[in-house]
Amino acid sequence: MNANRDVGIVAYAETKITLRGGRSAYDLAADVFASILDSTGLEVSDIDGLAVAETMSETANPFWPAYMADMLGLSPTWLESSGLGGVSAIGGVARAVAAIRAGLCKTALVLSTDAQSSKNQSEQGGQRHEFQYPTGLRGPTGVFGLLMRRYAHLYDLDPRALAKLAVTQRNHALLNENACEKLRIPLTEEAYLDSKVVSDPLRMLDSVMVCDGANAVLVASEEVIKEKGLAKAVYPTAYSELTNYKAFDSSAEITETGFSVVGPKALEQANLSTDQIRMFHPYDDFLIAILMQLEQIGFCNVGRGSDFILNTDLSFTGDLPLNTGGGQISAGQPGLAGGGLNLVEAVRQMFGEAGDRQVENPANAMVTGIGVIPIGRNWSTSAVMILEQ
Amino acid sequence: MTHRVLPIPNSYMDTRPFWDAANNHVLMLQRCDDTGRYQHPPRPASLYTGSRNVSWIASAGKGTLYSWTVTYSAWPGHEHRVPYICAYVQLEEGARILCNLVNCEAEALTMGMPMKVSWETLAPDVCYPAFEPA
Numbered sequence: 001m002n003a004n005r006d007v008g009i010v011a012y013a014e015t016k017i018t019l020r021g022g023r024s025a026y027d028l029a030a031d032v033f034a035s036i037l038d039s040t041g042l043e044v045s046d047i048d049g050l051a052v053a054e055t056m057s058e059t060a061n062p063f064w065p066a067y068m069a070d071m072l073g074l075s076p077t078w079l080e081s082s083g084l085g086g087v088s089a090i091g092g093v094a095r096a097v098a099a100i101r102a103g104l105c106k107t108a109l110v111l112s113t114d115a116q117s118s119k120n121q122s123e124q125g126g127q128r129h130e131f132q133y134p135t136g137l138r139g140p141t142g143v144f145g146l147l148m149r150r151y152a153h154l155y156d157l158d159p160r161a162l163a164k165l166a167v168t169q170r171n172h173a174l175l176n177e178n179a180c181e182k183l184r185i186p187l188t189e190e191a192y193l194d195s196k197v198v199s200d201p202l203r204m205l206d207s208v209m210v211c212d213g214a215n216a217v218l219v220a221s222e223e224v225i226k227e228k229g230l231a232k233a234v235y236p237t238a239y240s241e242l243t244n245y246k247a248f249d250s251s252a253e254i255t256e257t258g259f260s261v262v263g264p265k266a267l268e269q270a271n272l273s274t275d276q277i278r279m280f281h282p283y284d285d286f287l288i289a290i291l292m293q294l295e296q297i298g299f300c301n302v303g304r305g306s307d308f309i310l311n312t313d314l315s316f317t318g319d320l321p322l323n324t325g326g327g328q329i330s331a332g333q334p335g336l337a338g339g340g341l342n343l344v345e346a347v348r349q350m351f352g353e354a355g356d357r358q359v360e361n362p363a364n365a366m367v368t369g370i371g372v373i374p375i376g377r378n379w380s381t382s383a384v385m386i387l388e389q
Numbered sequence: 390m391t392h393r394v395l396p397i398p399n400s401y402m403d404t405r406p407f408w409d410a411a412n413n414h415v416l417m418l419q420r421c422d423d424t425g426r427y428q429h430p431p432r433p434a435s436l437y438t439g440s441r442n443v444s445w446i447a448s449a450g451k452g453t454l455y456s457w458t459v460t461y462s463a464w465p466g467h468e469h470r471v472p473y474i475c476a477y478v479q480l481e482e483g484a485r486i487l488c489n490l491v492n493c494e495a496e497a498l499t500m501g502m503p504m505k506v507s508w509e510t511l512a513p514d515v516c517y518p519a520f521e522p523a
Contacts, residue, residue, distance in 0.1 A: 127430040129397040130404055134517055135489050136394070136467035137475040138460055145458030146477060153456070153500045199475075200459035200495070248436055250428050250484045254456070254477070376430070376477060376485045 006222045007097045008233030009387070011036045012347040014215035014340070017180040017332035020117045021212040025057045026071050028214035029113040033072050036109065036218050040230060044073045047218075049108025051080035051096055053088035056116035056335045057212075068111065078105035085371025086283045087241065088112060089215070089340035090385040094239040096219040106221050113214035114335025132375050138199050140373040141207055144286045145199030147378075151255045151288060152201065155303035161310050162287045163189035165322070166205050166329065168314045169284070173326025175316075175357040180211050180332030187330075205329075206287045213334025215344045234350045234365075238269035238386035243371070245378060255292065258382030259368070263297030266366070266384040274299045277386075278363045279349060280320050281342035283370040284327040289379075293368055297384065316357045324349060324357050339369045346387055364388045393511040394466040402433045406445040411516045414508045416448040418484055429484035450506035451523060452480040459495045478504045478520045492521040 013035035015028050037044065050072075052065040061067060065081045068074075078099045082088035089112050096108035137143065151157055170187035173179040187205070195205040225233055240262035246252040267273060274297065282293045291305035299320070300308035314322035325331055325345035328338045346365035348354050364387060371381035398408045410417040418427045421435035422442040428435070435443050457476035460467070467473065474490040490498070491507050503523035508516045 126401055129400045130407075131396075131430040132487060133464065133466070134394050134396045134511065135475050135487055136460060136464045136470060136473055137458075137487060138462055138464045141462070142458055142460060142464070142475055145460075146456040146475070149458060150456040196461070197459075198462040200461065202458070204462075250426070250436070251479065375487050 005235045007100050007219060008222070008225060008235045009093065009217045009347055010220045010225060010230045010233045011040045011218040012216070012344045012351070013039070014178055014344045015213050016178045017211045017213040017334050019180055019182050019209065019211050019332065021115070022118050023115060023212065025055050025113040025115045025214070026068070028115065028212065029068060029072065029111055032111065032113070032214045032216040033109070036216055040218060040228070042107070042228060046228070047074055047107050047109050048076055049078040049096060049099060049105030050074055050076040051082050051092035051108060051110045053092060053112035053114070053336055053339065054081065054083040055114040055337070056122045057114050057119040058121065060121040076105060078108060084369070084381050085336060086285065086339040087369030087371040087381045087383040088336060089343045090239065090367055090369045090383055091241060093217060093219055093236055093343070093385065094241070097236055100219065100221050106224050108219045109216055110219055111214070111216045112337035112340035114337040115212040116335025117210045117212050127375070137375070140285065141202060142199045143373045143375065144207070144288060145202040147254055148201050148288045151292070154255060156306055158306035158310065159193060160189065161291065161306035162206065163192040164309055165287045165290055165314070166192040169323050169327040169330040172316060172324050172357060173330035176325045176331055179326045179330060180209070183209065183326070183330050183332055202286070208285055208328045208333035208338070211332035211334050213332065213337055215334070215337055215340035217340070217343060217347060232351050234347055234387045234389060236385055237388045238266040239383070240265035240269065241381065241383040243381040245382065252377055254378050257292060257296055257378045259293050259296035259384070262382050262384045263293070266386055267298065270386040270388065272364070272386065276364070277320070277366045278361070279324065279346060279359055279365040280322050281346045281365055281367040282323065283339060283342065283368045284323060284329050285333070285338070285370060287329065289370060290322070297366070316359050321359045324354065324359060343367050350387060350389060391469040395511055395515050396517065402431065404431055407431060410447065411508070411518065412514060414516060416450045416506050416518050417445045418448045418480070418482055419443045420446045427480070427482040427484040429480070429486050449481055452478040452504050452520070454498060454500060454502040454504050455479040455485060457490060457495070457498055476520065486518070489519040490521065491519045
């Protein structure tokens with residue numbers, strides 16, 4: 001990634017997030033595809049690149065991206081299957097930018113769609129049938145319970161900081177018509193603190209609710225932007241990704257994540273410091289993950305996350321607007337399309353189209369992704385993207 | 390009597406040495422022959438060298454408590470056991486194992502507590518390593 005504005009994100013779209021909506025990932029995708037064509041005035045034949053995130057609802061199909069191209073009437077010269085979990089959207093954008101620069105295509109749709117709460121075909125296998133499932137660990141929730149306890153042992157974890165994250169994001173969801181209706185009810189810090197403990201010390205309101213939904217962004221070359229007279233664009237000026245941090249170390253500290261590498265790298269690429277980041281749209285599968293990213297990307301020192309959160313106005317009118325659409329925790333997690341939720345919100349904000357929750361002067365945004373939660377170590381993939389005007 | 394969820398041996402590689410030893414109440418770990426370092430869960434290759442030079446070595450079955458979580462919302466098949474404790478134990482050999490904790494109360498647990506393996510019989514001929522305070 002470099003600071004040239006030679007490739008930009010020129011459009012975004014998302015569906016409403018629904019719980020057990022019953023529509024397929026294909027059907028949800030059609031909504032966002034039609035919306036993007038509508039907002040850009042482009043034709044189907046103008047889109048020659050397609051990246052599709054993996055799903056939970058269609059994952060039994062090894063040819064899923066090609067099926068999607070067929071469903072949408074596309075003949076891409078670049079077709080990408082993004083199996084990076086919650087990194088698939090920003091990872092898809094980064095790969096689209098590289099593909100466009102390499103001349104593989106000119107205009108790429110980066111699509112994420114999943115009907116996980118209606119249909120889940122995933123069988124994650126690997127070592128799990130032998131070394132995980134028999135213990136009864138409750139998947140990512142259990143892993144993050146272990147992570148939270150470890151963090152709380154090493155540093156000061158103030159539940160009021162997590163409560164503030166929960167309430168801030170919930171307040172943002174109340175202003176977001178696309179958020180899942182079931183989650184669009186006001187939340188107080190007391191209600192967060194009283195919520196059911198699912199995998200101690202992790203509470204139900206620390207984590208996402210799995211839903212259905214689709215989102216997409218359109219990535220285009222400068223040439224296409226000029227030729228088609230596309231009015232709006234924001235530019236990815238940095239991207240850094242790392243999978244399986246400290247792969248070689250069986251004793252690696254589980255609270256130390258790939259963000260300690262990719263955060264600083266991305267900031268360096270964009271020649272920005274955390275002070276200059278206008279909005280933060282972190283992957284929020286769990287509230288503790290937001291706190292850990294703030295620390296390891298460098299907004300505050302490791303161990304000081306609770307203080308930082310308690311002393312920073314994270315609302316959309318504040319110093320560091322956080323997931324202004326509610327994040328996945330308060331808008332709902334549309335399965336493996338979840339990584340695109342916060343990306344789309346960042347683009348929407350930077351296009352000045354966020355209405356009642358518009359951030360003033362949205363000069364840039366940092367969007368992150370987390371992909372796959374293994375056992376015995378920190379999460380698999382960490383990624384950071386910076387968007388600028 | 391409700392059945393425990395059983396491991397499926399050899400589901401991704403030949404793990405028979407682990408499961409055969411488990412039934413004799415021995416905890417096996419893979420050791421990289423070139424570096425002498427241990428790894429768990431088992432993998433087809435050494436994490437450290439990428440080679441196939443790995444051997445199965447009997448672990449002392451001792452370690453320290455690295456983290457734990459009390460599960461109130463069960464993983465499917467475990468509803469009848471709630472609440473139960475899942476934990477990471479850092480084994481003396483340097484590898485880390487996900488396990489249940491038995492013979493202890495969650496309130497009495499402390500980070501770094503010495504732990505030792507305690508074999509659970511999930512079914513006739515199926516033993517599984519849990520850990521308990523040493």
